[in-house]
Amino acid sequence: MVKGANNPRDEASGRSLRADAKRNRDKLLAAADGMFSERGADASLDDIARRAKVGIGTLYRHFPTREALLAAACDERLLALAKKSRMRQASMAPGDALRAFLEDVVRHASMYRGLATSFGIVLQNGSPGCHATTEVGLELLEHAQRAGQIRRDVEFEDVVCIATAISLAASQSPARRTRRMVAMFIDGLRGAGVDDRARLSQEIEK
Amino acid sequence: MVKGANNPRDEASGRSLRADAKRNRDKLLAAADGMFSERGADASLDDIARRAKVGIGTLYRHFPTREALLAAACDERLLALAKKSRMRQASMAPGDALRAFLEDVVRHASMYRGLATSFGIVLQNGSPGCHATTEVGLELLEHAQRAGQIRRDVEFEDVVCIATAISLAASQSPARRTRRMVAMFIDGLRGAGVDDRARLSQEIEK
DNA sequence: ACCTGAACACCGTTCAAGT
DNA sequence: ACCTGAACACCGTTCAAGT
Numbered sequence: 001m002v003k004g005a006n007n008p009r010d011e012a013s014g015r016s017l018r019a020d021a022k023r024n025r026d027k028l029l030a031a032a033d034g035m036f037s038e039r040g041a042d043a044s045l046d047d048i049a050r051r052a053k054v055g056i057g058t059l060y061r062h063f064p065t066r067e068a069l070l071a072a073a074c075d076e077r078l079l080a081l082a083k084k085s086r087m088r089q090a091s092m093a094p095g096d097a098l099r100a101f102l103e104d105v106v107r108h109a110s111m112y113r114g115l116a117t118s119f120g121i122v123l124q125n126g127s128p129g130c131h132a133t134t135e136v137g138l139e140l141l142e143h144a145q146r147a148g149q150i151r152r153d154v155e156f157e158d159v160v161c162i163a164t165a166i167s168l169a170a171s172q173s174p175a176r177r178t179r180r181m182v183a184m185f186i187d188g189l190r191g192a193g194v195d196d197r198a199r200l201s202q203e204i205e206k
Numbered sequence: 207m208v209k210g211a212n213n214p215r216d217e218a219s220g221r222s223l224r225a226d227a228k229r230n231r232d233k234l235l236a237a238a239d240g241m242f243s244e245r246g247a248d249a250s251l252d253d254i255a256r257r258a259k260v261g262i263g264t265l266y267r268h269f270p271t272r273e274a275l276l277a278a279a280c281d282e283r284l285l286a287l288a289k290k291s292r293m294r295q296a297s298m299a300p301g302d303a304l305r306a307f308l309e310d311v312v313r314h315a316s317m318y319r320g321l322a323t324s325f326g327i328v329l330q331n332g333s334p335g336c337h338a339t340t341e342v343g344l345e346l347l348e349h350a351q352r353a354g355q356i357r358r359d360v361e362f363e364d365v366v367c368i369a370t371a372i373s374l375a376a377s378q379s380p381a382r383r384t385r386r387m388v389a390m391f392i393d394g395l396r397g398a399g400v401d402d403r404a405r406l407s408q409e410i411e412k
Numbered sequence: 413a414c415c416t417g418a419a420c421a422c423c424g425t426t427c428a429a430g431t
Numbered sequence: 432a433c434c435t436g437a438a439c440a441c442c443g444t445t446c447a448a449g450t
Contacts (some may be wrong), residue, residue, distance in 0.1 A: 251442085
């Protein structure tokens with residue numbers, strides 16, 4: 001339980017919330033998670049407010065954009081993902097830990113049906129879970145690179161792109177394809193043989 | 207000019223169209239292409255009908271879904287893509303021709319802003335352009351595989367997934383990343399060294 | 413056979429009024 | 432300081448009436 005993540009603060013301002021406001025925020029979060037789970041990431045905001053028994057204006061006050069609401073609703077699960085990934089860092093080979101992380105992120109990017117489309121924006125939201133996930137991911141990547149298991153020229157942004165990309169593609173095609181795509185991508189990140197390497201860097205740079 | 211592709215037939219039924227219906231269809235197509243180009247793939251269908259000076263019902267009669275309209279609007283450009291790719295088949299090494307094809311498809315999947323999201327569905331639409339593109343792509347893949355430049359276990363569906371995935375990711379991030387991602391993916395498809403290959407097939411199957 | 417557009421059921425967002 | 436919900440401006444889709 002990371003208690004600090006649940007304190008009564010408004011995302012944008014960081015100010016403390018009045019008791020009733022905090023209550024409303026929690027009700028909105030619960031309602032949003034339920035609604036997003038049942039009907040996907042493009043569920044009606046009106047319905048969410050109604051389920052939370054709160055005026056629609058209150059929803060907008062707490063979460064000015066749909067992405068802000070999505071990020072807040074995802075937050076706990078992203079924190080859990082970060083924690084799990086950090087533990088793997090100790091027990092697995094660096095390259096394998098990165099692949100496991102990539103698979104997890106792909107899964108989470110489709111936590112709600114249709115979430116993948118905006119997952120990139122959601123991750124930039126700066127909520128605790130987003131921050132933690134980004135941090136572990138970066139560590140895992142650097143670790144794998146120092147171990148020589150992943151190309152040096154891969155940036156963390158590439159990994160995020162790849163994850164959302166696979167997730168987006170996977171949501172439109174049978175599940176078995178996901179695993180294939182992760183494996184293929186990791187293979188690409190791993191780097192080609194000695195002969196290929198020089199030609200490849202030429203291909204990549206300009 | 208492939209004249210056969212422009213004949214006055216309704217996509218679904220295949221029956222010939224009355225002269226005024228054919229005229230309306232063409233006006234809708236022109237209006238749709240303009241509107242999609244200006245405002246993206248989620249442009250208002252009402253606006254398109256209005257620009258075509260046609261009742262909204264007429265739009266629905268000709269194109270029952272938004273994807274059908276998108277596919278029809280894309281069709282000429284997809285035919286051109288297929289033709290260009292077929293020409294490269296003669297003049298380039300099989301692996302390079304496939305990469306060029308992949309880059310083209312990625313570009314076309316974002317022909318209109320926001321198109322990538324539904325590009326998979328659009329490609330399954332069966333219009334002449336979609337059909338031609340699928341056909342060349344399949345040939346290019348098999349050709350590259352026979353030449354030993356691409357793994358045998360890659361299916362054409364994978365290539366489509368990859369293309370839309372990259373396109374989707376690219377639309378949310380700087381342009382220079384696209385090229386990197388294509389290169390990395392192709393690297394993945396190419397296959398790892400001899401030692402890696404056995405482990406990788408294990409990873410992929412189940 | 414085809415076209416038209418009013419009618420319907422939705423949706424997101426704002427903001428004046430209330431506590 | 433925060434909440435409420437009516438009001439506004441949209442959107443996709445259908446279908447009875449018209450040619």
